Amino acid sequence: MGGPADGLGRVPHLAPPLLLLGGAAANMFSPKPYYGLPLLACTSMVAGMSYSFRSSALFALAAGAVTAGAAWYTGREGAALVSDVIAVLVVSLVGLWVKWLVDQQGRNLAVALTVAEAAQRAVLPAPPTGIGPLTVADRYVAAQVGAAIGGDLYALQETPFGIRALIGDVRGKGLPAVSAVSVAVGAFREAAEHTPTLHDLAGRLDRALDREGERRRGTEDDIEGFVTALLVQIPPSGETVTVLNRGHPPPYLLHDGIVTCLEPTHPELPLSTGLESPNGAPVEETFPFAPDDSLVLVTDGVTEARNAEGEFFDVQRGLGRIGPCRADELADALVKAVTEWTGGQRQDDLAVLVLTRGE
Known part of the structure; x- marks a missing residue:
């Protein structure tokens, strides 16, 4: 049986889909139709903590689609709908850029550690x-x-x-x-x-x-x-x-x-x-x-x-x-x-x- 630590370990993986659901619900059922935008915008950035770059990009696209769908459901059309989608996608792109930088640094660090360990073990x-x-x-x-x-x-x-x-x-x-x-x-x-x-x-x-x-x-x-x-x-x-x-x-x-x-x-x-x-x-x-x-x-x-x-x-x-x-x-x-x-x-x-x- 898994303990509390196992449950905590699944939280980063569960957070992105929960943010999508929470953002959609907030946009559709809150007093204002754009209250869920912050949750949707940060979905790809949170996904970058535990998912691959490709999966994080899919979450970014999903956030844009959910934003458009929720706006259509609440009757937001034209410029309002487009501005909501653009806002979410811009923040998602920033999150993907940060993810790419972190992955690149991680790969460089892994190479450096491998070389350092080889040198130290030679000693x-x-x-x-x-x-x-x-x-x-x-x-x-x-x-x-x-x-x-x-x-x-x-x-x-x-x-x-x-x-x-x-x-x-x-x-x-x-x-x-x-x-x-x-x-x-x-x-x-x-x-x-x-x-x-x-x-x-x-x-x-x-x-x-x-x-x-x-x-x-x-x-x-x-x-x-x-x-x-x-x-x-x-x-x-x-x-x-x-x-x-x-x-x-x-x-x-x-x-x-x-x-x-x-x-x-x-x-x-x-x-x-x-x-x-x-x-x-x-x-x-x-x-x-x-x-x-x-x-x-x-x-x-x-x-x-x-x-x-x-x-x-x-x-x-x-x-x-x-x-x-x-x-x-x-x-x-x-x-x-x-x-x-x-x-x-x-x-x-x-x-x-x-x-x-x-x-």
Whole structure:
């Protein structure tokens, strides 16, 4: 059964024929024979909200015909009848012109959005759904309406050292953030193939961001601020997961229905801060990774999502309620839980990367 929303959705489609009937009735039965002209004149303009241009033009012709018929019925002839019809048709033509302009702008906008999304996805391509022993799922919800990506980033690839993954968050928004995303992802894809440790890999990313930031300083696409990053390495066997956290929200390990937050033992600074690490060399931490375990990587769009009362979303509890499931189902359920918690408000870019080990 349809609810109230279904009825409201039909209102725009019902409005034009109701305006025709109302205008005809007003012209024929009101004290003055032209009271229905405003209703008839705006019929095609209202039709343009939910009908095609051709259908709107048919409504314009119908409005003119109804005007002529109602005038004839009430005895308005000659100049009075002609003036009524011309008035309705002129306003209808204006409505059709507005409809044409809106449709043209809509087509231009659709092309622009398609090109922008293609360009953004070239910067941040979707990872494979399966790699080695892992099943992979990714989800991205940009805070900026109409954008495919923002300042969050992730990447995944198979290397001589095992499967390596990156998830991060660029400080800032807009085009400068997307520029930093392209630098970080590009540096990761090149350096992940050649650096033996995650510590070395983080150093390569750090230097790449610093170099690009210096090169673009003072330009319109200046890269400002730091980048939080979480680097992950899983051997070909899939038996362990090694994590290096550079100021990013920690990952969550799901094992036998238990959710564990892998908080770093020694918190580290984000990339490209220009500061020395407070703990010397950043520490890589290794954890068991059993068959059917899932590692969930998120950005602060998940961990800092707030409800109407200003309370943060509890990721560990939210994942615990989802329970064991496939990687794609887990990613979808987490995004849905965050969306429900925030009431659908886009507070920040949101990225989720799920890595589930097979048998």
